[in-house]
Amino acid sequence: MPLNLLFAARPERWETYERPLRDALDKAGFGDANLAQEIAPQDVDYIIYAPNSPLQDFTPYIKTKAVLNLWAGVEAITGNETLTMPLARMVDxxxxxxxxxxxxxxxxxxxxxxxxxxxxxxxxxxxxxxxxxxxxxxxxxxxxxxxxxxxxxxxxxxxxxxxxxxxxxxxxxxxxxxxxxxxxxxxxxxxxxxxxxxxxxxxxxxxxxxxxxxxxxxxxxxxxxxxxxxxxxxxxxxxxxxxxxxxxxxxxxxxxxxxxxxxxxxxxxxxTPHIAAETRASTASEVIVENIRRGEADEPFINLVDRALGY
Missing domain, CATH: 3.40.50.720 (NAD(P)-binding Rossmann-like Domain)
Known part of the structure; x- marks a missing residue:
């Protein structure tokens, strides 16, 4: 059964990331994955996430294996008590x-x-x-x-x-x-x-x-x-x-x-206007898909957040 990948970020990010993510998924053998901005919560396998997304309650995502952050910073979501599944930060x-x-x-x-x-x-x-x-x-x-x-x-x-x-x-x-x-x-x-x-x-x-x-x-x-x-x-x-x-x-x-x-x-x-480093969609997409591959192969996720430390 194809994977259901929810892209939970602001609409402008979808325009930036859709093509690089699809290319990375296809390269990794997940070309049939359902990558979308709207998927029924109970069907979502992975959430590709930005902390400023409207999605803040993770309770309905009962089968989600991991939340894969698009940002290096995770301070805005580490305290979210509804986020109980593994959380990976972006190291791009x-x-x-x-x-x-x-x-x-x-x-x-x-x-x-x-x-x-x-x-x-x-x-x-x-x-x-x-x-x-x-x-x-x-x-x-x-x-x-x-x-x-x-x-x-x-x-x-x-x-x-x-x-x-x-x-x-x-x-x-x-x-x-x-x-x-x-x-x-x-x-x-x-x-x-x-x-x-x-x-x-x-x-x-x-x-x-x-x-x-x-x-x-x-x-x-x-x-x-x-x-x-x-x-x-x-x-x-x-x-x-x-x-x-x-x-x-x-x-x-x-x-x-x-x-x-x-x-x-x-x-x-x-x-300077927060320009020192920006996540690149092409390389970040490869990092996201690598964690999806690991999850499907029962291998350890990379860049997991330590909730106690907050990063």
Whole structure:
């Protein structure tokens, strides 16, 4: 009997994903699957899902084997008590590559002082010699799939990289720290800090007045992870005092960023509109279908969410 695959996301996503999903299903031998936006709940085998979907009550989906998230972030649904079946988050190779390129670009921007070196009409001609990557300490907060990929690329460029995570991790070539003491040690040497932690109760306000003060004076912050990782008032105060030289922020507690938010006009803040990494329909579809294949072959799903940790 053909599989019933419910696509539960906003209509515009259907236009983006329908063809790539059908191509991936056909390639994997599931060309006869019923992929649709409306299927009777009791008949659904898998739900291809976005957290902003109208579907929030999973109780009627009595035979569904797994919910396969289209987003890397799952914080909006991990607390849904009706979602009792396995939940897989999206780890998309295309998204990872996009994130690596975006972060690397902004790390190099800060490392080389590109903003300073752009000459304007009122700028004096003052040549300077930028430091080498080996002379720069970069700290990556979060060593999941994205954080590890970013750290490896920066290591390849010669940067001194320290990675921090809540639990012990190992990344060849990098100094890996964990726990509260590890965070203090990591931040104390973070000339450039990259935030790639998940959004959980334990990671909210990882950068606050106390932890920002632990960083070297004049440090730089890059946040393509989650908005709640930063205490906004504390960051603004640290920017005003010069403790933090500049921050590039791609994610915020409220998106789109309200027009009256002080980040828009702060001279030491670069705002980007949540563009650091976007799931690519072609590669994400292959990840989704691989989990469907695994489910049908009674193999373990990949990228399963740990409900206790929230990611």
């Amino acid at each position: 190779p295309g998204l990872t590559k996009g994130m690596v390129e975006w972060v690397t670009g902004h790390v190099l921007r800060y490392h080389l002082g590109i903003d300073t070196d752009i000459l304007r009409d009122d700028t004096k001609w003052v040549p300077r010699t930028p430091p080498l990557a080996q002379e720069r300490q970069v700290v990556v907060l979060g060593l999941g799939a994205l954080g590890a990929a970013v750290a490896n690329t920066l290591l390849g460029l010669g940067f001194n990289v320290t990675g921090w995570s809540r639990s012990p991790k190992d990344l060849p070539g990098a100094t890996c720290l964990h726990g509260e003491d590890g965070l203090t040690k990591a931040l104390s040497q973070a000339e450039i800090a990259v935030l790639l932690l998940p959004d959980t109760a334990a990671t909210e306000n990882t950068l606050n007045a106390e932890t920002l003060a632990q960083m070297p004076k004049g440090a730089f912050i890059i946040n393509p992870g989650r908005g709640p990782l930063i205490d906004d008032a504390a960051l603004l105060a640290a920017l005003d005092s010069g403790q933090i030289a500049h921050a590039t922020l791609d994610v915020f507690r409220v998106e789109p960023l309200p027009t009256d938010d002080p980040y828009w006009t702060h001279p030491k803040v670069t705002v």
